[in-house]
Every structure is written in C-alpha cells, then in structure tokens.
Amino acid sequence: MKLTFLGAAREVTGSCFLVETEHCRFLVDCGMVQGDRQAIEKNRRAWPFDPKSIHFVLLTHAHIDHSGLLPRLAALGFRGTIHCTRATADLLEPLLLDSAHIQENEWIRAQRHSARGFAATLLYTVAQARDSLRLVRGRDYAIDFRPHPTVRVRFQDAGHILGSAAIEVWVSEGETTRKIVFSGDIGPKGRPIVRDPVPIAEADYVVVESTYGNREHRPYAATVEELTEVLSGALARGRGNVYVPAFALGRTQELLHLLIELTRAGRLPRLDVFVDSPLADKITAITWKHYDYLDDEARALLACRTCADEGIRLRFTQTPEESMSLNRIRSGALIIAASGMAEAGRIRHHLRHGLPYAGNAVVFVGYQGQGTLGRQLVDGAREVRLFQERIPVRASIHTINGLSAHADRAGLLDWLGHFRARPPRKVWVTHGEGDIALGFAQTIEERLGFAAHAPELGQSFLL
Numbered sequence: 001m002k003l004t005f006l007g008a009a010r011e012v013t014g015s016c017f018l019v020e021t022e023h024c025r026f027l028v029d030c031g032m033v034q035g036d037r038q039a040i041e042k043n044r045r046a047w048p049f050d051p052k053s054i055h056f057v058l059l060t061h062a063h064i065d066h067s068g069l070l071p072r073l074a075a076l077g078f079r080g081t082i083h084c085t086r087a088t089a090d091l092l093e094p095l096l097l098d099s100a101h102i103q104e105n106e107w108i109r110a111q112r113h114s115a116r117g118f119a120a121t122l123l124y125t126v127a128q129a130r131d132s133l134r135l136v137r138g139r140d141y142a143i144d145f146r147p148h149p150t151v152r153v154r155f156q157d158a159g160h161i162l163g164s165a166a167i168e169v170w171v172s173e174g175e176t177t178r179k180i181v182f183s184g185d186i187g188p189k190g191r192p193i194v195r196d197p198v199p200i201a202e203a204d205y206v207v208v209e210s211t212y213g214n215r216e217h218r219p220y221a222a223t224v225e226e227l228t229e230v231l232s233g234a235l236a237r238g239r240g241n242v243y244v245p246a247f248a249l250g251r252t253q254e255l256l257h258l259l260i261e262l263t264r265a266g267r268l269p270r271l272d273v274f275v276d277s278p279l280a281d282k283i284t285a286i287t288w289k290h291y292d293y294l295d296d297e298a299r300a301l302l303a304c305r306t307c308a309d310e311g312i313r314l315r316f317t318q319t320p321e322e323s324m325s326l327n328r329i330r331s332g333a334l335i336i337a338a339s340g341m342a343e344a345g346r347i348r349h350h351l352r353h354g355l356p357y358a359g360n361a362v363v364f365v366g367y368q369g370q371g372t373l374g375r376q377l378v379d380g381a382r383e384v385r386l387f388q389e390r391i392p393v394r395a396s397i398h399t400i401n402g403l404s405a406h407a408d409r410a411g412l413l414d415w416l417g418h419f420r421a422r423p424p425r426k427v428w429v430t431h432g433e434g435d436i437a438l439g440f441a442q443t444i445e446e447r448l449g450f451a452a453h454a455p456e457l458g459q460s461f462l463l
Contacts (some may be wrong), residue, residue: 031070060184087163223402
C-alpha cells in the first residue's frame with residue numbers, strides 16, 4: 001500500500017495524491033497548479049501513471065486547484081467515477097466549463113501574437129470539460145460508500161466552501177486495513193455562509209493543508225472593522241471606484257453578506273455593487289439549491305437578490321458589453337470580479353483601467369499565491385504587465401487577510417487536536433509554500449506530539 005504526493009507538495013496549489021494497492025489505484029483530487037511562473041509547464045507535465053489505470057477519483061471540493069485537471073485526466077483515458085459531495089458535483093459544471101473557456105480564449109489570444117509554441121498550452125477544451133462531467137457522482141455527507149470492494153469512504157464537512165469535504169478513507173490490502181484522512185481545505189469556525197468543520201477523531205495517517213500554517217488571522221470583528229474603514233474611506237472621497245478581486249465561489253458570497261450587514265447597520269453608505277461575473281451568479285443560484293448546507297445568515301442573504309431594501313444596489317453583470325460599460329464609471333462603484341488572485345477573468349480588464357488612477361482602490365480579501373498579479377500588487381509593485389502593456393500602479397492597494405476561507409494555524413491545530421485520543425502514525429503537511437509547510441510540520445510535532453513531515457513533490461510512502 002503506497003501514497004504518492006503528485007501535487008500541493010511544498011506548494012499551495014495543484015492538489016493531487018495517488019493511493020495504490022495490489023488491487024486498486026485511485027486519486028484524491030486532480031487540481032491545477034496556479035500562480036507561479038512554471039504553472040503552465042507543471043500542468044502539462046505527464047503524470048507518472050496511465051490515466052486509464054485509475055479506478056476512481058475522490059474530490060475534496062470544487063476549487064480549480066483541486067479539480068481543474070479532471071477534464072485533462074478524462075481526455076487522456078480515465079473512465080472511472082469522480083466521487084464528491086452533491087454540492088461539489090453541481091459546482092463542477094460552471095467552474096470546469098469556465099476554466100476551459102478561459103483557456104480557449106487565452107490560447108486564441110496567444111495565437112494572434114505568435115504563430116509558434118502556443119498550441120500545447122491548451123490543457124483541454126470546453127467540449128472535453130463537458131465530457132468529464134459525465135463521470136461525476138454526488139454523495140451525501142457522513143454516509144459511507146464503497147467506490148471499490150477494498151475501499152470505504154466518508155465525506156465530512158470541511159467548512160471551507162459550499163460542498164467542501166475532509167475525506168475519511170479506509171483502504172484494505174490482504175488482512176491489513178489503513179485509515180487515511182485527507183483534510184482538503186479546512187475552513188475557520190464561526191464564519192457566515194458555510195457550517196463549521198466537522199471534527200474527525202482517529203486515523204492511521206493524516207494529510208493536512210497548511211496554507212496559513214505559519215500565522216493567525218486577525219479576529220473576525222477586527223477584520224470587519226478594517227474592511228469598513230477601507231471602503232468608507234475610498235467611497236467617501238468620491239474620487240474613484242473600489243475593485244475587489246474575488247473568487248466566484250465562496251468569497252464573493254461572503255463579501256456580499258458582509259456588505260449587506262454593514263449597510264443594514266449604517267456603517268457603510270448606500271452602495272452601488274456590481275458583481276461582474278456570470279460564474280458568480282450561477283454559483284449563487286447553486287448555493288440557493290443547497291439550502292440545507294448553509295447557516296442561517298446565508299439563508300437570509302440568498303433571500304435577497306436585489307438587496308435594494310438593504311441599502312445596496314446590487315447588479316450581476318452578464319455580457320462582455322455590460323462588463324466593459326463598468327469601465328466608464330469614474331467613481332462610486334464597488335466592482336467585485338474574478339479571479340481572486342487576478343490571474344484570469346474580468347478583474348484583469350478592470351485593473352488595466354483602474355490601476356493608473358490614484359482615486360481608485362483595490363482591495364484583496366484572500367491569499368495571493370507566489371508569482372500572481374495579486375501578489376505583485378500586494379508586495380508593492382509600482383508597475384505591472386497586463387495584456388502586453390506596462391500599467392502604472394497609482395491606485396491604493398489594501399489587503400484584508402482575516403476574510404480567508406482557510407483556517408489559520410490555531411484553527412488547523414484545533415482540527416488536528418481531535419486525533420489526540422489515538423495519535424496518527426504520521427501527519428503529512430501539504431498545501432503550503434515550502435517554508436510554511438516545513439514550519440507547520442515542526443509546530444505539529446511540538447504542540448501535538450504527532451510525527452509530521454512535509455513531503456516533496458513525487459515522494460512516496462509505504463503505509
């Protein structure tokens with residue numbers, strides 16, 4: 001029995017883990033590498049297995065860094081089943097089709113600038129993404145199922161985004177059974193929209209994320225206060241717009257909830273909010289469908305689609321023409337658009353128009369990966385490249401770290417602490433930049449007494 005780390009090993013994105021026995025071979029996640037300069041090459045590289053040999057895939061959640069290479073896996077021969085929660089199954093359709101659409105558009109744009117070298121960067125097409133969706137099967141939380149006679153699986157709510165799961169997996173080989181828990185991405189407790197992470201009590205081995213394994217988030221109340229000050233200051237000046245790069249899934253819905261609460265309490269002025277993302281609109285509709293997965297605050301938000309009575313004029317823009325028209329608004333607009341790291345999507349067009357003007361503000365509300373446009377701006381770049389142009393950065397740049405959908409160091413240690421009754425044989429630390437993953441492994445050993453290790457890419461372990 002063997003576990004191999006094929007992604008998210010000493011890096012944040014590209015989640016992919018291979019489990020092999022003499023009878024079965026399966027993946028946990030099949031995600032896309034995002035952000036760094038080698039992302040295209042990393043996503044194109046050949047897997048050390050034949051996709052036809054994979055019996056099934058277990059998917060922790062719908063974010064592209066966990067699911068984004070599923071269409072490529074299927075296009076190269078995988079014909080098994082992709083198991084995930086029911087909400088994740090519904091979210092995969094708009095997210096994977098959007099990913100494929102972005103790739104096709106970027107490939108076409110690249111062809112206009114050069115006749116060489118770009119064909120291979122197209123990982124999959126919209127048609128191939130659509131075909132892969134036929135392999136997806138939704139499952140309920142907390143109910144065991146068997147994707148293979150020698151494997152038993154249970155999804156538990158991870159509290160990260162709608163449908164996210166930590167996965168309990170029992171794998172048998174001969175007379176031996178091992179239990180492995182894959183954390184996926186763990187969310188913070190006490191946040192709006194999704195429910196808190198469900199604790200898991202025992203495992204032989206644990207694979208845990210470490211995105212924020214080196215720090216504590218600001219208290220939520222202080223974060224909300226900071227957001228209020230930034231937005232009030234930027235909009236009160238009346239000299240520009242506020243641009244918020246935000247992923248269409250999770251962050252956009254939480255941000256809308258906060259804006260409604262703040263305007264309802266009179267802490268923000270009446271707002272003109274534009275969600276420039278057809279994808280976010282589709283995801284909000286899917287969120288409504290999975291009403292039972294949400295907390296009470298989220299249900300109140302979803303009951304309000306126009307929000308006119310809440311002090312917010314809210315508009316979801318759909319067409320490219322509607323999106324382009326936002327760039328003619330000179331002041332007073334709060335524009336939320338994907339992607340959250342400003343690596344793709346409509347936000348790049350808005351930043352192209354908005355960054356050169358000192359009256360504008362850009363507010364980042366989530367993690368910015370190494371090599372991304374978002375990281376460049378957060379790190380203080382005075383000039384960036386967008387669409388083959390050099391764009392001066394005169395807008396004010398703000399970072400609101402406490403709105404992350406990831407648990408911080410204390411939250412991760414709290415989640416891991418439930419394994420104390422029967423400590424795991426090993427904890428593998430993943431989904432963190434190299435120094436952070438290594439540091440969090442040391443923290444686990446010091447604070448919890450568990451043997452912990454941050455594996456390298458491609459490293460395998462016998463179980």
